[in-house]
Amino acid sequence: MSYINYSKKKNNIALIDCNSFYVSCERLFNPKIINKPVVVLSNNDGCVISRSTEAKKIGIKMGEPYFKVKDLVKKNDVQIFSSNYALYGDISRRVMKVIKEFSDKMEIYSIDEAFISLAFVENQRLNEYGKEIRKKILKWTGIPTSIGIANTKTLSKVANYIAKKNKTGVIVLDKEKDIDEELKKFDISNIWGVGKQLSKLYMKNNIDTAYKLKNISNTWVKKNTNVLGAKTVMELRGIPCVELQTIEPKRKSCCVSRSFGKKVENIEKLKESITTHCLSAAEKIRGEDQVAKTITISIRTSPFDRHREYYSNSITIDLPIATNNSIELIKAATEGLIAIYKYGYFYQKSGITLSNLNDAGKEEFNLLAPLLETKSKSLMKAIDLTNTKYGRNSISIAQAGVSNSWKMRREHFSKIDTASFDSLPMLKI
Ligand SMILES: [Mg+2]
Numbered sequence: 348m349s350y351i352n353y354s355k356k357k358n359n360i361a362l363i364d365c366n367s368f369y370v371s372c373e374r375l376f377n378p379k380i381i382n383k384p385v386v387v388l389s390n391n392d393g394c395v396i397s398r399s400t401e402a403k404k405i406g407i408k409m410g411e412p413y414f415k416v417k418d419l420v421k422k423n424d425v426q427i428f429s430s431n432y433a434l435y436g437d438i439s440r441r442v443m444k445v446i447k448e449f450s451d452k453m454e455i456y457s458i459d460e461a462f463i464s465l466a467f468v469e470n471q472r473l474n475e476y477g478k479e480i481r482k483k484i485l486k487w488t489g490i491p492t493s494i495g496i497a498n499t500k501t502l503s504k505v506a507n508y509i510a511k512k513n514k515t516g517v518i519v520l521d522k523e524k525d526i527d528e529e530l531k532k533f534d535i536s537n538i539w540g541v542g543k544q545l546s547k548l549y550m551k552n553n554i555d556t557a558y559k560l561k562n563i564s565n566t567w568v569k570k571n572t573n574v575l576g577a578k579t580v581m582e583l584r585g586i587p588c589v590e591l592q593t594i595e596p597k598r599k600s601c602c603v604s605r606s607f608g609k610k611v612e613n614i615e616k617l618k619e620s621i622t623t624h625c626l627s628a629a630e631k632i633r634g635e636d637q638v639a640k641t642i643t644i645s646i647r648t649s650p651f652d653r654h655r656e657y658y659s660n661s662i663t664i665d666l667p668i669a670t671n672n673s674i675e676l677i678k679a680a681t682e683g684l685i686a687i688y689k690y691g692y693f694y695q696k697s698g699i700t701l702s703n704l705n706d707a708g709k710e711e712f713n714l715l716a717p718l719l720e721t722k723s724k725s726l727m728k729a730i731d732l733t734n735t736k737y738g739r740n741s742i743s744i745a746q747a748g749v750s751n752s753w754k755m756r757r758e759h760f761s762k763i764d765t766a767s768f769d770s771l772p773m774l775k776i
Pocket residue numbers: 364365366367368459
């Protein structure tokens with residue numbers, strides 16, 4: 348196999364992962380819950396998606412539906428929060444900004460994880476360097492992290508997992524003997540890139556630890572898995588096969604959809620929801636200086652409601668001029684909604700997707716475009732600036748409604764908005 352020729356060059360990759368990220372974000376603004384069990388719920392207060400160490404100890408499982416843990420919550424005085432993605436996104440940006448200072452090669456892997464290259468750091472200094480990163484993130488953003496450092500991404504994931512479990516904060520795996528010792532205790536299903544299917548296959552063949560996988564024969568891997576499987580084995584051996592993706596690919600589409608807190612029958616309420624989705628999608632693509640040529644609108648009733656007929660429909664509209672103007676997009680979306688709406692159904696979800704995205708200014712030539720563009724650009728810019736300065740939705744469109752009775756169920760919402768002065772803590776004198 349071609350990968351046999353890979354050399355073991357010094358790579359040193361660090362994986363920095365925020366601890367119980369959503370919970371940590373809520374704690375930033377609510378110090379009273381610091382040593383208490385805390386849980387954050389998914390959209391519409393559905394399932395548990397983030398747990399503090401205290402909540403884990405009580406036995407609350409990841410992904411469990413909220414109604415199933417209600418007894419545990421009551422008994423142990425667990426603090427519950429509805430998800431606040433605007434807050435988490437903002438704190439994430441701050442954390443990433445701090446991490447960026449420590450390396451010129453960085454891959455943001457998820458909202459709370461990033462890989463960075465530490466190839467320029469001497470091996471004996473890795474631990475100290477990791478501790479420095481951790482300390483600075485904590486000091487500047489208030490978010491605790493765990494850091495795993497190793498020669499490959501897969502091994503840095505292993506190191507990170509151990510760092511989190513042992514609460515040591517930083518784990519460096521750079522000596523063969525230490526790596527092997529850890530891999531012997533490391534469950535096959537916890538390896539990065541080993542999904543459910545692959546894990547089943549390995550287990551069937553008595554490969555139940557990372558160490559066994561590392562020492563499997565190349566012929567067996569070639570015969571029984573694919574390229575990704577082979578790469579994982581190589582990475583466990585300390586041979587880098589998965590590169591850092593330092594350039595963030597621009598988004599190809601932008602989708603905003605929500606399930607409603609209460610079912611919606613009325614078209615006016617659906618219009619409100621579609622308008623609100625358009626506003627947030629348009630703001631997102633404007634933030635990346637993109638324009639959309641196509642918009643898709645979709646609505647559906649609940650597939651689980653046995654007493655009522657199911658209805659689901661969507662429509663895609665090709666816009667005459669690619670745009671990121673909220674008003675234009677809302678106009679098109681409203682027309683689309685009217686075309687697919689059917690009276691007499693109880694709708695549960697609506698969504699819009701902006702696609703055919705392109706960099707603004709690169710769209711095809713249109714006689715009217717330059718004229719319209721300057722006008723709309725300054726209006727949109729003014730809206731975005733106002734909303735950044737005075738809080739989200741300070742300026743909105745009337746059609747987005749004010750009561751928003753369809754909105755997500757968020758019974759435990761912390762109402763913290765880092766873009767709004769109103770949510771700054773006040774000192775009572
Ligand atoms: Mg995390």
